[in-house]
Amino acid sequence: MLKNMGYICRMACIFLAWPAALTGQTVLEIWQIQGSGGISPYTFQTVTTGPNVVTAVGSGFFFMQTPEQRSDGDALTAEGLLVIASVPGGVSVGAAVTVTGQINEDDGMTTLYAQEVTVTSAGAALPPAIALGPALPSPLPAALPSLERIEGMRVVIEEARVCGPSNFDEDAALSLGAALPQREPGILFPGQSGLPVWDGNPEIFWIDPDGLNAPNSRFLSVGMQVSGSGVMMQYGTRYFFLPLQYSTSGSALVQAVRPKAPGELTVGSYNALQLRTDVSNYSQRLAKAARYIVEALRAPDILALQEVGSLTALQDLALQIGQLDAGISYIPYFRTGNDDIHVAFLVKSGLQGVNVTQLGKDMFLSLGGRLHDRPPLLLEAQLPTTPPTPIAVLNLHLRSLLGIEGADANFVRTKRHEQAVSVAQMVQARQAQNLVVVGDFNAFPFTDGYVDVASQIAGRSSLGAQFAVQPIVSPALTDHAASLPEEGRYSYIFDGSAQQIDHCLSTALSDFVGAELQFARGNTGAALAFSPNTQLFQRSSDHDGLVLFLLPAALVSAHEAAAEALRWHPNPVAAGQRLYLKGLDASMPLLLFDALGRQVAEGRVDTAAGDWVVPVGLPPGVYVAQVGGLRLRLCVQ
Numbered sequence: 001m002l003k004n005m006g007y008i009c010r011m012a013c014i015f016l017a018w019p020a021a022l023t024g025q026t027v028l029e030i031w032q033i034q035g036s037g038g039i040s041p042y043t044f045q046t047v048t049t050g051p052n053v054v055t056a057v058g059s060g061f062f063f064m065q066t067p068e069q070r071s072d073g074d075a076l077t078a079e080g081l082l083v084i085a086s087v088p089g090g091v092s093v094g095a096a097v098t099v100t101g102q103i104n105e106d107d108g109m110t111t112l113y114a115q116e117v118t119v120t121s122a123g124a125a126l127p128p129a130i131a132l133g134p135a136l137p138s139p140l141p142a143a144l145p146s147l148e149r150i151e152g153m154r155v156v157i158e159e160a161r162v163c164g165p166s167n168f169d170e171d172a173a174l175s176l177g178a179a180l181p182q183r184e185p186g187i188l189f190p191g192q193s194g195l196p197v198w199d200g201n202p203e204i205f206w207i208d209p210d211g212l213n214a215p216n217s218r219f220l221s222v223g224m225q226v227s228g229s230g231v232m233m234q235y236g237t238r239y240f241f242l243p244l245q246y247s248t249s250g251s252a253l254v255q256a257v258r259p260k261a262p263g264e265l266t267v268g269s270y271n272a273l274q275l276r277t278d279v280s281n282y283s284q285r286l287a288k289a290a291r292y293i294v295e296a297l298r299a300p301d302i303l304a305l306q307e308v309g310s311l312t313a314l315q316d317l318a319l320q321i322g323q324l325d326a327g328i329s330y331i332p333y334f335r336t337g338n339d340d341i342h343v344a345f346l347v348k349s350g351l352q353g354v355n356v357t358q359l360g361k362d363m364f365l366s367l368g369g370r371l372h373d374r375p376p377l378l379l380e381a382q383l384p385t386t387p388p389t390p391i392a393v394l395n396l397h398l399r400s401l402l403g404i405e406g407a408d409a410n411f412v413r414t415k416r417h418e419q420a421v422s423v424a425q426m427v428q429a430r431q432a433q434n435l436v437v438v439g440d441f442n443a444f445p446f447t448d449g450y451v452d453v454a455s456q457i458a459g460r461s462s463l464g465a466q467f468a469v470q471p472i473v474s475p476a477l478t479d480h481a482a483s484l485p486e487e488g489r490y491s492y493i494f495d496g497s498a499q500q501i502d503h504c505l506s507t508a509l510s511d512f513v514g515a516e517l518q519f520a521r522g523n524t525g526a527a528l529a530f531s532p533n534t535q536l537f538q539r540s541s542d543h544d545g546l547v548l549f550l551l552p553a554a555l556v557s558a559h560e561a562a563a564e565a566l567r568w569h570p571n572p573v574a575a576g577q578r579l580y581l582k583g584l585d586a587s588m589p590l591l592l593f594d595a596l597g598r599q600v601a602e603g604r605v606d607t608a609a610g611d612w613v614v615p616v617g618l619p620p621g622v623y624v625a626q627v628g629g630l631r632l633r634l635c636v637q
Contacts, residue, residue: 025046025047025048025100026042026045026046026047026048027047027048027049028042028047028048028049029049029066029070029072029079030049030052030064030065030066030078030079030080030081030152031066031071031072031074031077031078031079032077033047033049033081033103033110033112034077034078034079034081034110034151034152035077036074036076036077037144038108038144038148039105039110040103040105040110042103043103043104043105044102044103044104045102045103046100046101046102046103046115047100047101047102047103047112048098048099048100049081049098049099049112050064050096050097050098050099050118050120051067051096051097051098051120051121051124052064052065052066052067052081052096052097052098052099053065053066053067053094053095053096053124053125053126053127054091054092054093054094054095054096054097055080055093055126055127055153055154055231056093056212056230056231056242056244057091057092057093057212058211058212058213059213060084060085060086061082061083061084061085062083062085062087062091063080063081063082063083063152063231064080064081064083064097064099065079065080065081065126065127065152065153065154066079066080066127067096067124067125067127068125068127068128071127075149076149077149078110078148078149078150078151078152078153079127079152079153080150080151080152080153080154080231080232081110081111081112081152082109082110082111082112082152082233083099083101083111083112083114083117084111084112084113084114085099085101085113085114085117087114087117090119091117091119092122093126093244094122094123094124094125094126095119095121095122095124096119096120096121096122096124097117097118097119097120098117098118098120099112099114099116099117099118100114100115100116101113101114101115101116102115107234107235107236108234108235108236108237109151109152109233109234109235110151110152126154127153127154128154129154129155129156129229130150130153130154130155130156131155131156131157131158132155132156132157132160132176132205132241133158133176134176134177134178134203136150137176137202137203137204137205137239138202138203139177139199139201139202139203140199140202141189141190141199141200141202142202143190145202145239146202147205147232147234147239148234148239150232151232151233151234151239152231152232152233153231153232154229154230154231155229155230155231155232155241156228156229157174157176157226157227157228157229157241158227159225159226159227159249160174160175160176160207160225160226160227160241161174161175161176161177161180161222161224161225162174162220162221162222162223162224162225162226163175163180163181163204163222163493163496163497163498164204164206164222164493164494164495164496164497165220165221165222165252165493165524165525165526165527165528166217166218166219166220166221166527166528166529167528168528169208170208170209170210170216170217170218170529171206171207171208171209171240172206172207172209172220172226172527173204173205173206173495173496174204174205174206174207174226174241174496175201175203175204175205175496176203177203179486179487180222180487180490180498181201181203181204181496181497181498182201182486182487182489182490182497182498182499183198183201183444183494183497183498183499183500184198184199184446185198185444185446185447185448185449185463186198186447186448186449186463187448187449187450188200191449192449194464195449195450195464195465195466196447196449196463196464196465197449198449201496201497204495204496204497205232205238205239205240205241206238206239206240206241206496207220207226207240207241207242207243207246208240208241208242209243209246211233211240211242211243212230212231212242212243212244214230214243214244214245214246217248218527218529219252219527219529219530220248220527221252221253221525221526221527221530221538222252222253222493222524222525222526223250223251223252223253223254223525224248224249224250224251224252225248225249225250226246226247226248227246227247227248227249228241228243228244228245228246228247229243229244229245229246230242230243230244230245230246231244252522252525252526252527252538253521253522253525254521254522254526254538255520255521255522256295256296256297256298256520256522257296257297257298257518257519257520257547258298258518258549259298260298260549261549261551261624263551263552263555264549264550264551265301265302265383265389265391265512265549265550265551265552266298266300266301266302266547266548266549266550267300267301267302267303267304267391267393267436267438267504267547267548267550268293268297268300268302268303268304268438268545268546268547268548269303269304269305269306269395269438269439269440269502269504269545269546270289270292270293270297270303270304270305270306270541270543270545270546271305271306271307271397271440271502271541271542271543271545272289272305272306272307272308272317272541273285273307273540273541273542273543274307274309274341275289275305275307275308275309275313275317276309276310276313276340276341277309277310277312277313277316278309281532282313284531284532284534285540286313286316286317286320287320287534288531288534288537288539288540289317289320289540289541290317290320290321290323290324291324291534291535291536291537291540292520292522292523292537292540292541292545293317293321293346293545294321294324294325294328295537296520296521296522296537296545297520297545297547298547299321299325299328299330299348300547301347301348301350301351302345302346302347302348302351302379302381302391302393303330303345303346303347304343304344304345304377304379304393304395304438304439305317305343305344305345305346305395306341306343306374306395306396306397306439306440307341307342307397307440308334308341308342308343308344309340309341309342310334310342311332311334314332314334314344314346315332317332317346318330318331318332318346321346328348329348329349330346330347330348330349331346331347331348331349331354332344332345332346333345333346333347333354333356333377333379335356335358335375335377337358337361337372337373337374337375338361338370338372338373338374338375339373339374341374341397342374343374343375343376343377343395343396343397343439344377344395345377345379345393345395347379347381350384351381351382351383351384351391352381352382352383352384352388353380353381353382354379354380354381355379355380355381356377356378356379356380357377357378357380358375358376358377358378359375359376359377359378359394359426360372360375360376360422360426361375363422365414365415365418366414366418367410367411367414367415371415371418371419371422372419372422373399374397374398376394376395376396376423376426377394377395378392378393378394378395378426379392379393379394379395380392380433383552383554385552385554385555386554387554389434389511389512389552389553389554390433390434390511391434391436391550392430392433392434392435392436393435393436393437393438394423394426394427394430394435394436394437394438394439395438395439396423396437396438396439396440396441397439397440397442398416398419398420398423398439398440398441398442398443398453399412399415399416399419399442400442401416401442401443401448404416404448404450404451409450413450413451413466413467414467416442416443416450416451416453416467417451417453417456417467419453420443420451420452420453420456420457421456421470421472423437423456423457424456424457424459424470424472424473425472427457427459427473427477427507428459428472428473428474430507431473431475431507432507433507434506434507434509434510434511434512435506435507436504436505436506436509436548437457437477437503437504437505437506438502438503438504438505438546438548439502439503440501440502440543441453441454441457441501441502441503442501443501443503444499444500444501445479445481445482445489445500445503446462446463447462447463447464447465448465449464449465449466450465450466450467451465451466451467452464452465452467452469454479454503455469456469456470456472456473457473457477457505458473458476458477458479458505459471459472459473459474459475459476459477460476460479475508477505477506477507478505478506478507478508478509478515479503479504479505480504480505480506480515480516480517480548481500481503481504481517481546483516483517483620483621483622483635484517484519484621485619485621488519490519490524490544491519491524491543491544491545491546492524492542492543492544493524493525501543502543502544502545502546504517504546504548506548509550510553511552511553511554512550512551512552512553513551513552513553513556513633514550514551514622514633514634514635515548515549515550515622515633516548516549516622516633517546517547517548517549517622518546518547518549519544519545519546520544520545520546520547521544522537522538522539522540522544523538523539523540523541523542523543523544523545524541524542524543524544525544526538526539527539551633573614573634573635573636574614574636575614575615575616575617575618575636576613576614576615576616577613577614578612578613578614589602589603589604590602590603590604590612590625590626591625591626592615592618592623592624592625592626592634593623593624593626594621594623600615600618600623601615601618603615614634614636618636619636620636621635621636622634622635622636623635623636
């Protein structure tokens, strides 16, 4: 953010070169200059203010604030001000200064371009810092953001959580709530009449670690916290905490999916972020992607990939994975689409009868041109069970949200809607299959206010959109992310807001018992500075990949026939519900594990009554019950 300060300082030199008409200027307090709106009422006017206390000094600029005894006591008016000045010494924190110059608005920040700076004393008491917390920044949307009222003022934060990792400018997003800010349904506030509105998560603000010459931190990542003191600055629509001093705690959230259990089938999805042979860092990108697939996704049996540049890139990726782990052998499946990036599959050699078909490549948009830039790719195969278990996976990479507002808005919205309708028809035609629909939908699990892509494909009702959802898919598909805790339902972080744009839906999957979804953390929440390190899988992409764990019913049936194993009625169940079992040895404990493989309960089956009670207070989710060597998925709602 302050990487742009050089431009502002050059502008200051222009101002300083002007003849200084310092007589008859308006004398004002800072809170009068700031006013109670978003723009100073004295913009482009020459004013004098002071003496005020210098609170922070940068290169060619400093911040000053009204002394506490002259405060107007009005929470609606800021009492800090950014001063652009080339002052040869004498200005330091704690100095009292009087400044004359011209008021300007630079990217939303009220700025005083100094023509004259007079230091009147040193060692002045600093005004008290304002503590940021759950109520400030306000979580409520407003025409005037709450942080506008403390622009340029001293602030202090305590354990603000990183909700958006360090970016190309080495800035990171912060929030002070108990949970990650989530993208919610609707159009960004103030929205449009008659359509859902999203508040924009106004509680998010940003940190520029070295904006005031404090040590830089390029690795701020989700999972970490920041504490410190400094000043608040506006740049565009963002408000930045510029620390004089700060500390960090916690560590980046890095979490692989669990190992698969014996007999399970795993279906993964991963956006490989423009994996193209013509990029300068191709070898690095290839190594990172392979490491993420092996170490974070644990090499799913079927891996649906998006943003693959070519068959060569896909083959190179399969080779790189094999070099990283000789026990993994992937067969690449690639079809050329209508774009320079494509959807593709990597499939382990144990599956039988693999057939890959491209769908909708020659379909046209009603406004002209191809409908699908990256045509959906359907994989059909069989698992070698007795009898064989069929599985189908539809891999999607739909039109992005880019341009959904602006000159091309009608084209973008129409294309997103017609693509969703097209995919819904493909899904409905395959309702009888064990169909898993995965990929980068470039859409939230709910309406964005203009188009409700995910609900159209899943056959769900919508909260409303400019393009209404058409009744095509019935029965509705299962959204496997819905079983996760709300804070864990994201695959992408944009401007500090966690959002799920990568999805995993399915038909009834009648040939499988239960289904469990996990995201592999370490990409979207990790700082960009991790990207060059090929020894770590962090930031191999800007999306977190996902894996769906499925257990073929044929294997469960075989176990039951051999050992009269578990029989649950019904599944899913509720905490506290009594489950009826059959033929279990009471001497063996029944163990219950959560989705991360942690044991959460232990009990014994009442063989006389033939039952077991699900523990009361068990949070909703997917669990694995185990008696001896027998395991069965248990969904608690």
